[in-house]
Amino acid sequence: MRAFRFNALPFGLRFALRDLLGDPRGFAIFIACIVIGVAAISGVSGLSRSLEQGLAREGRTILGGDASFSLVARELSPEQRAFFAARGRLSEIALMRAMARRDDGEAAMVEIKAVDPATYPAFGAVALDPALPLPEALAEKDGAFGIAVDPILLARLDIKLGDPLMIGAARVTPRVKLESEPDKLAGGVGFGPRVMMSRAALAATGLVTPGSVVRHVARVTLNGNVSDEAVKAFAQSADAAFPQAGWEARRRDAVSPQFSRNLERFTQLLTLVALTALVAGGAGVANAVQGFVERKRMQFAILKALGATGSRVFAIALAQVMAAAAFAILLGLAVGALIPWAASEALRQAADLPVSAALDARGAFYGALYGLLVTLIFALPPLGRAHEIPVAALLRDDPRAARLWRYRAGAALAAIALGALVMLSSSDLKLGAYYVATSVAAFALLRGAAWITMRVARALPRPRDARLRLALANIWRPKSLTPALVVSIGLTQTLLIALALVEGAIHNELERADAGEIPNFFFIDAPKTQARAFNDFLAEQVPGAKIEHVPMMRGRIVEVKGVPVERITVVDDVKWALEGDRGVTFSATVPANSQLVAGEWWAADYDGPPLVSLEQRIAEGLGLSLGDEIKVNVLGRETVARVASLRKVDWRSYGINFVMVFSPNTFAKAPYMELFTIAYGAPTVAARDATDAKLAREAAKRFPMIVSVRVKEALAAVDKIAGQLALAARAAAGLAIVTAVLALASAVASGQRARLHDAVVLKTLGATRRWLATAYGLEFGVVGLVASLIALAAGTGAAYAMVTLLMKIDFAFSVTAALATTAATLAVTIGLGLAGTWRVLSRRPGPELREL
Template sequence: MPASFLQIIRRDIRSSELLALLVALTLSVAALSSVSFLADRMQRAFQFDARQLLAADLLLVSDQPLPERFIQEVKARQLNSAQTIVFPSMATVGTQSKLASLKAVSSTYPLRGSLEVLPSQANLTPPSGSVWVDPAMLNALQAKVGDQMLLGDKTFLIGGILQQELDRGAGFMNFAPRVMMSLDDLQSTGLIGLGSRVTYRLLLAGSDQAIVDYEKWAERWIESEGLRGLRIETLENAQPVMRKTLERAERFLSLVALLTAMVAAVAIALSARRYVLKQADVCAVMKCLGASQKTILVNQIKVLGALCLSAAVMGAAIAYGVQEVLIRILGNLVFTNLPALSLWPLAWSVLFSSSLLIGFAGPPLFSLVMISPVRLIRKELGALNIKVLWVALLGLITCLTLIAIAAQDLKLAFWVAASFGLAVTLFALLSWCVLRILNFLFSKWGSKSFALRFAFTAQARRSGFAVMQITALGIALMALLLILLLRQDLLATWQGNIPVDAPNRFMINIQEDQKQNIAQSLIDAGVSTPSFSPMVRARLIEVNGKAVGPNDYVEENARRLVDREFNLSYTEQLPDGNRITAGKWIEGNAPQVSLEVGIAKTLKLKLGDQTTFELAGEKVTAPITSLRKLDWSSMKVNFFVVMPPAMLAGMPQSWITSYYQSPAIEGLDYRLAQSYPNLTIVDVATSLRQIQDVLDRLSSVLGLLFAFTIVAAILVLVAAIAATQDERFRSAALLKAVGASRHLLRKIALAELAIIGILAGALAGLAAGAAAWALGRFVLEIEFHAFAQSLAMGIGFGLLACLLAGFRFQRRIQTATAMECLREI
């Protein structure tokens, strides 16, 4: 029996249908498992290296100096501690200046893990008078180890290059390169002043129980004292921003992989049906020779088992290679040292391949058991009893289950499933209606082209097959177009919204007595007259007379917004690029607030709500009188909260401005940093280039998974064309028998393929355009108008794909005789 089974497998694998089934299944496993492998390694990196990601067991983070009470309690409990202070500042070497993320650390830092510095240092932290810097900083400043770096009022020796700093977070969370110095040297720089964006951290380490006890004490103290802007980070919520960003990237990659898997599932269903039709006669012969249903069922189970195991092994192998490539592409956007692979993604691959195979290919294959021997003599009963409703139901349940498991996000799973199901339903319904209408029009008014009339008649007569082909191809093309539009058109639209002469410098921490001289310096350097905007630091503490805090919100973004300080501003004129969407702009000196619509939505604020801000120990209360839409693409200074001058003019404040600095102007940043050490000058052009580098890397990752989608679409296309080959051979045999020429057969075939390609492409183009518009409008907040391009690309791709895929099949039909065509059926 084993020998005969191997012979059966060797024979069946030669069939293009079973081979297509194997390839489609392998592709599905590879697409989802590659993302699963990568996600698994990153998640376990959080678990394995959580303490190193904190550089401690517990972390207190604040935007104000930590109360001395917390440090006293640390000493009383005999915990190990360290302190860090992080803020942006200008760093200068020679005539080159660049914004740096300055980190001052105490001598005991880090408490967990270690820094990697070149050349190797005996010290755990930079010695006094020395700094360690990122390699990117050396490149930007054209500097080297041993050079002198100016930070504020003091000059430091560049003593080492930071190779690894695990507690910093993901590379794309801090675009400014790191400069690390001793905490003892910070005061001498004179860098921290009014308006400085400073983050204070207290790091703790000790026994697990001691850390838990301190955490509980700290939580009670923070709550009892009503301390705002102070949060606790533990092993469970280590690097929350990094974790959230990686989760978003994982969901996005999973979305692409899911689209690929769903497209491949269509190919699996089509290939399985085609394979069943081919095997029907074989099973009928076996029954004539005495084979029982059990024997046929066992054989089919073995075929399914062999397919499942092969697809799981090959898919897992491909996925392993792909995730290694993904890690190389992402580079320092993920952890430097990822843990080894676990067996869970491999188990997931087997589970996924089994579910897909059973859900989409199992029912058609198992229906072979029910084949009657009568099929051998009654070919007209070629339609198999495949239990269409059961197949559809089981396939849908399998789809939903796999989407939920793979996405690990119910919302994402719901939208993917709903979109997929809605697209299939609409494509099938619309294609059926269009075919009926076109057939009616051609039959009523006729056409001079016999080939065209015959093609429409044939499509209407085989409407079920035609609808299946158009729907399957449309789904595949929609996935392709959506990813293409996502990668190119939406990104191009975003880039196109940024004016060429948009401001590329932001200058913050400007003091009142410095404005006039700074303005003159910019004008003398050839920069247009700057416009200064006041900036007041404040915290939202009450809404409608009720105290608000992070615990009043569920969404993480809202919790962080209400926990941090806002930058408020005041003006009488509506700023450029601001548009009132609700209410009226500020009038007079009465208390009033103009709020940005995004912040209002996140914090669930509306017109008329009374807001109370605390600034410099005073409370300011005012109602929300207008909501504004900001033009972020203008790159000008924008504020979430704006009030009348009478409310804020007398408060402690700094100033901010933005301007365009031509590349031809050299050394201006350096001269300003030397003259005004307190200034922070942000080179947005450099940041945009760094952002673009991140986008390019993610685009490359997306492109790699996009290749999976292309292969899946090709499989769908070939399977859809092959699904009607028996009917095509039958029609060709009849036409050849009555004297049809090769030229006529070619014209009929081209007409049929063109109808399928145009309809599928048009549906895919419209659906992809609508999806891209919705994504741009509600997610990316940009306008998308490339509907015509999407429709044209869909029709072009559909027509080209059908003609190319059908070419091989039509050549066989045209070169075969009528008898040979009948034998192919």
């Protein structure tokens, strides 16, 4: 193979590379902005891919077998159990919520996992402290079953290992701490600490009664070393053999579809935040390229004077910029490739997630493409000056001589391609479309605000204070920093305000709980035979409280208009309604917190074919209208019901709400439990907490089978999860801050030449360094304030849409968060602006005048 000859390259490319290698000044910020954005995008994608591979690799361990089949309120039939046992090894567990209480009545909700200690776990290992064998830890001794407990329960009830507890009608003894369980991820998110017990202990509690909300999960490990295709075929054969089973089936290659979908959505969200960081750094790219053209102005003029065409000069400049961009993209991909390895151990320790660090070619491709398109969007307009400006204009530094429309058109095409790429790579098309529309609107708004600011500054009467006059002149003069500053500050602050307000809205839900605006407690699994007695008990404990209760069962939709749900396509917003079992009820009247929007409610004494009222948004997402039929499986029995009405449900009330409400005759004879809510206020938070504690304690004493769920604690659990997700979002947003700061620094640097001339002349006329610093501080303060006001409006709008449309909770504007973010932005803008111009302020007039 012949050695590479540099001289064999075309002249334009050879000249460009030699010039770039000989004088790479000014590209540091350019490269940093691209590296940060590309690394973030490819790194987030790589980390998501590593999680997916970890789930796939550990699927058998997480699921507890090759396939699992879960049923609510019922176990496998003998025929189903025989079917599974004939094809592999069968193990079963039961999951339910209950109350664990001390002898003095102090109680806490727990998440029970009942297992067969002899066969559990089928894969992996349970970590216990002290390290006892699981059969020994859960065995019955001295009339009490042993249990393994989450250490949180010990702290919550202020007990230690060996202290007795009551769960239902059984006395149990916490013998070991439950440090980890291999199949924890498959169980989903719980709102109480885990308690692991034997299935015999669960039977002794008396909690499992007809209609109680207990999930029975059967795990099957197939004989031999079977492939994923064989496992899929087995699951399909089980569905075909028992078409009316109504179970939720999972396979080892799809352990938790909901977790995978949430991971996909959160990955996309972080990718969009990282893309925002890349775009925010685009101003730094533009400023760096503009500074590059300024530095090479004389060289370009000489090339044109020697006969080089505008196209040749433009090609040379473009080659240098793209060479720097290629280096930055490669460096960004290298850094991004390291992120999964750097974060994998932290994720394993913090969230017990199975991460299998690996390279992600798809993420690297998209990261590189994003970096290339952003470079073209922000580099083409300033590069156009090298082509369009004639020799004389280059020598005179006349910016008005350029006709940049063709390069702006090229940048616009690159922006369209970027938007198309976002849509193409988006797992949630609606979210991608929102992002593109919001980004275009934000850019248009910020650029429009910059233009208006410049026009207003020019039109204002000349102030008497010379410092203010200089500040206003700097805002509107040619090559002003105003557009770059407004865009960089505005994009970053919009993102920060949106994140702060979303977090504030989540925290506000907890404050609503303290204020008594939402129910204090949900009480589940109340036997219908005890409904009246429990209602009287609640009224006695908290006189004047608002008490509601309805029948509740669990069921799942299996057919929509005669088509199995597996074969229909639904929008992402309503997929959750088809995932597993949902709560269903029946009622003679329209439920509270619901408003009838279509159809009519049935008569109280209706006794015809089953009817159902659906939540409007779910019905529309499933393509259902009045008169259509759906088939539901409730307690193993399939029922076909006709859609009689549609309701708009106020989910933000946290009251008793259901997607499906049936006519009373549909399930009048079915076994069911009652669901209660109670809401009350208190003069102080302390008094409210005392009432909550007393009610939970007395309910656990007198009705040990009924589970009390304190809404505030459930919201706190959700708030904790949201806080962890917000931490990741803030980390990605931090990258946007870094790139925005770099863009601001490059903007200040690109304007130093003009400021140097001004400072020299003004110092010659008697201006002091303090006088100039005040003038520049006023300039940056005014521009920063304008950008902050625009960002405040845009960020508030984005947060409102996310909170009300996506999260379905009340929006609360946080004045503190908005003011703090705005004040910090102004301080950083003014500080960075003055720091960037310090070199100008420190120059002595004499030497500079000799060079003018």
